[in-house]
Amino acid sequence: MSATEQSTRSAGIADTRSPLRLSPVLIILAALLSGCEEKQAPQAAAPPAPPVTVAQPVKRTVTDWDEFTGRFDAVQQVQVRPRVGGFITAVEFRDGAFVKEGDLLYLIDARPFEAVATQAEGQLSDARAKVELAKRDLERGLALVQTSAVSEQLVDQRRQALQAAYAAVTQAEGSLKAAQLNVEFTHVTAPISGRVSRHLVDLGNLVQGSEGNSTLLTSIVTLDPIYVYFDIDEATYIKYNKLWFEGKRPSSRDTPNPVQVSLTGETKPSRNGTINFLDNQLDVSTGTLRGRAVIPNTDLSILPGQFGRVRLIASAPYEALLVPDTAIATDQSRKILFVVKDDNTVEAKAVVLGPLDEGLRVIREGLKPEDRVVVDGLQRVRVGAKVTPHEAKPAPAGGKT
The missing domain is CATH 2.40.50.100 (RNA polymerase II/Efflux pump adaptor protein, barrel-sandwich hybrid domain)
Structure with a gap:
């Protein structure tokens, strides 16, 4: 083979492997890929707002009660x-x-x-x-x-x-x-x-x-009636004295203030009685004042020596806002309520709690009467997110005065 033919074949091979000879295929593939990219997948629909149950706070007249541990004793022995x-x-x-x-x-x-x-x-x-x-x-x-x-x-x-x-x-x-x-x-x-x-x-x-x-x-x-003795701490005694001076609570020395008593194992008071004695000095070893109430025991079921919980009236009647205790959440050291705003977004409000009253929790600060409080579905709410609120049945309006 002559040098000219070798040169020609070499040139032909070089032409076959050149990118210029493959460019049409690459162009077609590029066009197909770009066409696929231009076809966009349908966008996923946003999830619906989670349903929650809301209710406005219950407004009623309540009275605060303090609770003490008491021991029953016979009136006569x-x-x-x-x-x-x-x-x-x-x-x-x-x-x-x-x-x-x-x-x-x-x-x-x-x-x-x-x-x-x-x-x-x-x-x-x-x-x-x-x-x-x-x-x-x-x-x-x-x-x-x-x-x-x-x-x-x-x-x-x-x-x-x-x-x-x-x-x-x-x-x-x-x-x-x-x-x-x-x-x-x-x-x-x-x-x-x-x-x-x-x-x-x-x-x-x-x-x-x-x-x-x-x-x-x-x-x-003797068994009917029966005494229950309990000890009042010094701070509570000072609080009662202040309320008496302000005319908001009668003194138990002069007035048979009511008490409520629950026995061991009971979740709510089952007996009512009245205060009939307060000691004349505080115990220096415990810093407490001994009090005594008399309780009817017509069924003779209470025996001297039993323990009980004594609830003593601790304030004058006042208007309060109350919510179910299950609606209260904890954020570190704060107690909060989730409130649904007018645009159905959730807001967290820090509140100050009061005592329980007939199954509802008194809210002392941080809540308004018109607020819509989330009472069911707390696990589905996030602050700032939208929800679908459903009104709860109103709570009974009766209360202690």
Whole structure:
């Protein structure tokens, strides 16, 4: 092959591999790709605004209450002890039963006391006989002194003997009464009506009377009504005093202020009562003031020693805004409510909470009566985002005054 042919073939190969020979294909591919890019995918539809339930705050008259831990105690409690000593001959009550005043509880052997009473009766009869003899002696002396048959001195002696006889009668009557009381005291009866404890002395045991260390036989406590004692801290006591000076709350010393009591396990108060005692000084070891309320216990279900929660009136009645407690959210240390504005966007409002009142939470600051508060669907709201509000059923408007 000549050099010219090689040169020609080399030039042909070079022409075949040149980009200028491939450009039509590339142009077609580029056109197809650009056409695909120009076709835009349909845009996704925006999600609908989440539904929430809203309600305006409930406006009603409320009263604040403070809560304390209390312990129930009997209005009357008696330790039953014998007033005379002797052997127990009978136990006449059932342990834990309810007894009435005057019911027989124990019998003590009365024979020694009956013998003493019989002896006292004899001494009284003897003293009365001596009075009659002294009367007759004095009458005779008075008749004889008129004729000077006896001296005035003898008459005076007989008058003094009559007075001594009267004194002996009085002494014998006292001895007999004491002996009869001892016989009566052998019947140990219930001094009050109430529930009796178990018997602490069995039949046949010797008990000591009131002249020595008397033996404890049992105890009785009254149940209806019943006391509940509680301790008020110093800050609360100062608050109550301030309210009293301002005329916003009557003093419990002068007025039987109402209290509400809930027992252990109860979620709301079940008993009502009144304050009937405040101590005259604060306990220096605890800084608290002891208070007492009296509670009806007609069903006898409360026993002394039980614990309870005591709610005491803490303010004058006032108008307040209330919302369900479940509508309140927490943002770090703040309490907030989500409020739906006129354009259906959500706004967070910081609020100051008050106490619970019949299942609703008092809002002291940060809320307006016309605000639409999110009460259901809090997990679906975001501040600034739109929502679809639905009105909730209005809450009952009743309240404590």
